[in-house]
Amino acid sequence: MPVARPETSDARVIAHVDMDCFYVQVEQRKQPELRGLPTAVVQYNEWQGGGLIAVSYEARKCGVKRSMRGDEAKAACPEIQLVQVPVARGKADLNLYRSAGSEVVSILAKSGKCERASIDEVYLDLTDAAESMLADAPPESLELMDKEVLKSHILGISRKDGDDFEESVRDWLCRKDADRRDKLLSCGIIIVSDLRKQVLKETEFTCSAGIAHNKMLAKLASGMNKPAQQIVVPYAAVQELLSSLPIKKMKQLGGKLGTSLQTDLGVDTVGDLLQFSETKLQEHNGSNTGTWLWNISRGISGEEVQGRLLPKSHGSGKTFPGPRALKSLSNVQHWLNQLSEELSERLSSDLEQNKRIASTLTLHASAFKSRDSDSHKKFPSKSCPLRFGVTKIQEDAFNLFHAALREYMGPFGSKPQGNKQETWRITGLSVSASKIVDIPSGTSSIMRYFQSQSTVPSRSVDGCVQDHVVTPSASEGCSEQISTETQAAVIPEEDTGVTYTLPNFETPDKDVDLVSEKVSALSSHYSKAYNKPFLEV
DNA sequence: CATTGCTGGAAC
DNA sequence: GTTCCAGCA
Numbered sequence: 315m316p317v318a319r320p321e322t323s324d325a326r327v328i329a330h331v332d333m334d335c336f337y338v339q340v341e342q343r344k345q346p347e348l349r350g351l352p353t354a355v356v357q358y359n360e361w362q363g364g365g366l367i368a369v370s371y372e373a374r375k376c377g378v379k380r381s382m383r384g385d386e387a388k389a390a391c392p393e394i395q396l397v398q399v400p401v402a403r404g405k406a407d408l409n410l411y412r413s414a415g416s417e418v419v420s421i422l423a424k425s426g427k428c429e430r431a432s433i434d435e436v437y438l439d440l441t442d443a444a445e446s447m448l449a450d451a452p453p454e455s456l457e458l459m460d461k462e463v464l465k466s467h468i469l470g471i472s473r474k475d476g477d478d479f480e481e482s483v484r485d486w487l488c489r490k491d492a493d494r495r496d497k498l499l500s501c502g503i504i505i506v507s508d509l510r511k512q513v514l515k516e517t518e519f520t521c522s523a524g525i526a527h528n529k530m531l532a533k534l535a536s537g538m539n540k541p542a543q544q545i546v547v548p549y550a551a552v553q554e555l556l557s558s559l560p561i562k563k564m565k566q567l568g569g570k571l572g573t574s575l576q577t578d579l580g581v582d583t584v585g586d587l588l589q590f591s592e593t594k595l596q597e598h599n600g601s602n603t604g605t606w607l608w609n610i611s612r613g614i615s616g617e618e619v620q621g622r623l624l625p626k627s628h629g630s631g632k633t634f635p636g637p638r639a640l641k642s643l644s645n646v647q648h649w650l651n652q653l654s655e656e657l658s659e660r661l662s663s664d665l666e667q668n669k670r671i672a673s674t675l676t677l678h679a680s681a682f683k684s685r686d687s688d689s690h691k692k693f694p695s696k697s698c699p700l701r702f703g704v705t706k707i708q709e710d711a712f713n714l715f716h717a718a719l720r721e722y723m724g725p726f727g728s729k730p731q732g733n734k735q736e737t738w739r740i741t742g743l744s745v746s747a748s749k750i751v752d753i754p755s756g757t758s759s760i761m762r763y764f765q766s767q768s769t770v771p772s773r774s775v776d777g778c779v780q781d782h783v784v785t786p787s788a789s790e791g792c793s794e795q796i797s798t799e800t801q802a803a804v805i806p807e808e809d810t811g812v813t814y815t816l817p818n819f820e821t822p823d824k825d826v827d828l829v830s831e832k833v834s835a836l837s838s839h840y841s842k843a844y845n846k847p848f849l850e851v
Numbered sequence: 852c853a854t855t856g857c858t859g860g861a862a863c
Numbered sequence: 864g865t866t867c868c869a870g871c872a
Contacts, residue, residue: 316861317860317861335872336871338872355872357854357855357856358854361854362853364854364855365853365854365855367854367855367856367871367872368871380854380871380872381855382854383853399855399856399872405856406855406856406857408856408857411872431858431859432857432859432870432871432872433857433858433871433872434871434872435870435871565869566868566869567869568869568870569869570869571868571869600862603861625858625859626858626859627857627858628857628858629856629857629858630856630857631856631857632855633853633855633856634852635852635855636852636853637852637853638853674864676865680852681852682852684852689852692866694865694866695864695865695866696864696865697864697865739852741852742855744856744857746857746858855872856871856872857870857871857872858869858871858872859868859869859870860868860869861867861869862865862866862867862868863864863865863866863867
């Protein structure tokens with residue numbers, strides 16, 4: 315992310331909207347009796363009461379923190395309500411929170427350019443809306459100001475004057491001698507206050523927001539007063555804000571990069587960066603990161619709000635910690651089947667709701683070797699063209715795993731060397747789908763085809779959690795060329811005469827038009843995705 | 852090798 | 864294409 319981008323010439327109005335302890339709010343909406351109680355959302359609960367992933371502000375008051383175990387939270391706050399995330403196919407199912415996040419996005423997206431930054435965070439570019447308001451109905455012209463607007467925070471204006479504070483906010487918003495930048499931000503405050511009100515009304519969720527001239531400052535601000543509050547960062551307040559800000563509070567500097575700035579350059583606050591020349595920062599951090607650091611220390615960040623309302627990838631994963639580590643291929647296959655099922659379900663939803671489809675399937679795993687010195691070796695990731703349909707994804711995921719496992723184990727495979735059996739343990743598996751493209755418009759039958767592929771087949775074999783010997787056939791049939799060719803059907807394309815091989819294409823019906831439509835849609839889809847014909851023969 | 856399960860982005 | 868980093872529920 316640290317990549318240099320200069321500020322654009324004209325002042326923008328950018329908002330960052332962040333839902334308050336989002337998963338807790340989602341659960342409290344479902345179970346309103348939990349509202350106002352110290353509440354946390356936990357994943358699983360068998361081992362030490364599960365892991366906390368979201369904590370209400372009531373619970374935070376008694377010292378409950380995210381990443382605590384459920385048992386710890388109970389000890390710190392005996393009256394805490396622990397809600398479990400739903401489980402499906404033996405793993406945490408986050409779909410409830412994903413769709414709640416989508417509700418919020420679809421409300422906020424009406425206001426202007428909108429970027430879904432995470433499941434519960436959104437950036438808005440409100441420049442146009444603010445300019446319109448400034449031209450048509452500037453704050454100073456308003457007879458009555460919404461009461462919520464006056465609860466806004468203004469960085470640089472003291473808040474402790476309790477009673478007349480709201481009056482000072484009104485004064486600031488309506489100053490006639492303010493410069494244009496401040497006036498635009500004032501409009502931003504009113505717009506965002508209204509949006510937050512709308513979100514609350516339509517979803518029952520509260521959120522906090524930061525309003526500033528760029529994404530970095532808006533994001534920084536949204537976290538300063540939570541929950542259910544908003545704050546603006548006027549241009550005049552930027553220097554002071556950054557000068558004393560601990561470097562680790564900045565997005566992107568909370569990890570190793572921030573640590574290296576502290577230890578290598580003695581930089582503790584963003585202001586400390588100001589004394590270094592751009593060249594010096596580049597020498598220590600590379601040219602992109604160096605320029606980026608030079609800019610952000612001055613509050614400069616030209617990153618644009620991407621008009622993107624949907625995620626760029628889908629993933630489904632699970633860890634197998636400690637003694638739960640997987641040690642047989644059939645157990646790995648079982649879990650890959652579960653993960654692939656969930657992934658496939660989400661791909662089907664994406665297709666149905668958004669008319670788009672992923673084109674790459676990737677498998678990630680983490681592993682260690684027992685009884686071996688270099689047990690720290692990374693388990694390689696593998697990807698292949700994505701074929702739509704549960705069983706295909708399951709098949710490909712397993713083949714990718716197999717290819718990666720061979721690489722991980724080296725040329726001798728799992729053959730015993732001497733007496734000791736060199737055995738692998740899998741501690742994490744995930745399958746993900748990326749490079750999502752829109753389905754060409756005017757092809758509804760391709761959708762019907764994909765949808766016909768997306769049914770979960772009923773299988774009796776599926777409950778094989780216990781380890782057992784793997785059949786030889788399961789270990790064969792995969793190499794560099796994954797399995798895509800084995801069941802391929804070759805379909806000639808009418809116009810060009812070029813022939814494509816479509817993996818596992820069963821031509822389920824005799825409708826010629828339907829088939830050719832599938833082919834042209836698929837081939838253009840894959841041509842775009844891979845910049846070459848898909849598996850040309 | 853007990854936070855876990857996601858996302859996005861840049862480096863390589 | 865793969866790896867690593869980072870952030871956040």
